Amino acid sequence: MSYILAIDQGTTSSRAVLFDQNMQITAKAQEEFPQHYPASGWVEHDPSDLWSTTAGTCREVIERAGISAKDITAIGITNQRETTLVWDKVTGIPIYSAIVWQDRRTADYCRELRVAGHEEMVTKRTGLLLDPYFSGTKLNWLLNNVGGARARAEAGELLFGTVDSFLIWKLTGGREHVTDATNAARTLMYDIRKGRWSSKICDLLDIPMAMLPEVKDCAAEFGMTRADLFGHEIPILGVAGDQQAATVGQACFEPGMLKSTYGTGCFALLNTGDTIVESKNRLLGTIAYQFDGKPTYALEGSIFIAGAVVQWLRDGLQIIREAAETQPLAETADPEQSVILVPAFTGLGAPYWNAECRGAIYGLTRNSGPAELAKAALESVAYQTRDLLEAMTDDWGDNDDEAILRVDGGMSANNWAMQFLSDIIAAPVDRPIGLESTALGAAWLAGMRAGIYPDQKEFSERWALERRFEPKMNEDLRSSKYDAWQKAVQATLSV
Secondary structure, eight states: OOEEEEEEEEEEEEEEEEETTOOOOOOOOEEEOOOBBBTOOOOOEEEHHHHOOOOOOOOHHHHTTOOOOGGGGEEEEEOOSOOBEEEEEEOBBBBSSOTTOOTTHHHHHHHHHTTTHHHHHHHHHHHHOTTTTTTHHHHHHHHHHHOOOHOOOOOOOOOEOOOHHHHHHTTTTOOOOOEEEHHHHHHHHHHTTEEOOHHHHHHHTOOOGGOOOOOOOOOEEEEEEEHHSSSSOOEEEEEHHHHHHHEEEEEEOOOOOOOEEESSSEEEEEEEEEEOOOSSOOEEEEEEEEEEEEEEEEEEEEESSHHHHHHIIIIIOOOSSGGEEEEEEEHSSSOOOOOOOOOOOOOOTTTOOOSOOOOOOEOOTTOOOOHHHHHHHHHHHHHHHHHHHHHHHHHHHOSSSOOOEEEEEEGOOOOHHHHHHHHHSHHHHHHEEESSSHHHHHHHHEEEEESSSSOOOHHHHTEEEEEOOOOOOHHHHHHOOOHHHHHHHHHHHOO
């Protein structure tokens, strides 16, 4: 039996998932790590936590499966995107914490760049907006605010990478400084039309290009792990950012196919084939995946807070002990109350892109309690998804066939949330058998490259439906609820 090891390094935890040669899960391991909030709007990770939990879960999953590293044909990596690290080229020691994609510390710098008229040029090349979300302005902040960093970078002593690059550097013992096209496309420095780093944008952001990693296809040779890590060298043959890996795992290979992943945030990607859609609604043009040097593009909408709103109920308000409790709470909420939660804890993403606004709750009554807040939290994710889908429809146009949304991620296991999602978007929601689409996508990239997994066509044919949620809500109620949401968002934006 041959195995593929998928590393899924996420925002709140690192996971290792072992797939057999039939793409079935053999074993899983997961470890959460702390989030650090040193100032308002700042979010950081300790790089040592990213590495130790990744290496630890890989070792754990190998042990749980009762196999050795020699049985693993290849490794596929998927990762939280845009999170930014800089480390010493020789020692591998990071010069600062990892600045997380949710971090908003560069909001003022982004505003300055917009006011100076640079956004059109940046968007044309990268498909992205000038927003703190992306890596480029984070990297600029590191070089300007960590003592000696800029001089060291200009002397060629420092390397930049997103989480995939950092993990590959560590896994290979510093032999490889690489990334894939999907992660490069999220840095704000990569020209997705020309398929190379943009010297013009790097000059604008004052980034020495020698810091940047080599960019490869999603299925490629990224290096060999150190033999001492797991007991045997293993080739790394697949890499994709988490949302792109989920798009692959959901087999969204045809233009017009759409998926939405509900993790810490929510990210909807629409396959647009060889077309880069220039959004009228501040959605993002990005790379869905790249094979044989040819990118397939996507239109993406990014919601910063999805599963994180449930974490807030658990850790912030402490009204639940685990995420699964939100479903029975929502089911028992008072239907006469119209509590609306706008979870702009770190600003609002697409299609609003407002880094300064913060979360708000509307419609509270004396009788509002945990059930109503849980319901409002789950509803907020569906409302935000509709925001994205309406913007996508406006940009891309209606498909001839009825739109179907494929979903995955932790929150997609919540039947109440998925039914409400179907109701509010007035379209079917398809949940596949197995919700490990992100890890499966990374595994398939590596296994396909290794020659033990099927090609795109056969992989697509193996996609299997677990449950379809059909809209049941009447149009009047749907419209009134969504209108109330839009008013709440506008009120939040105006504060």
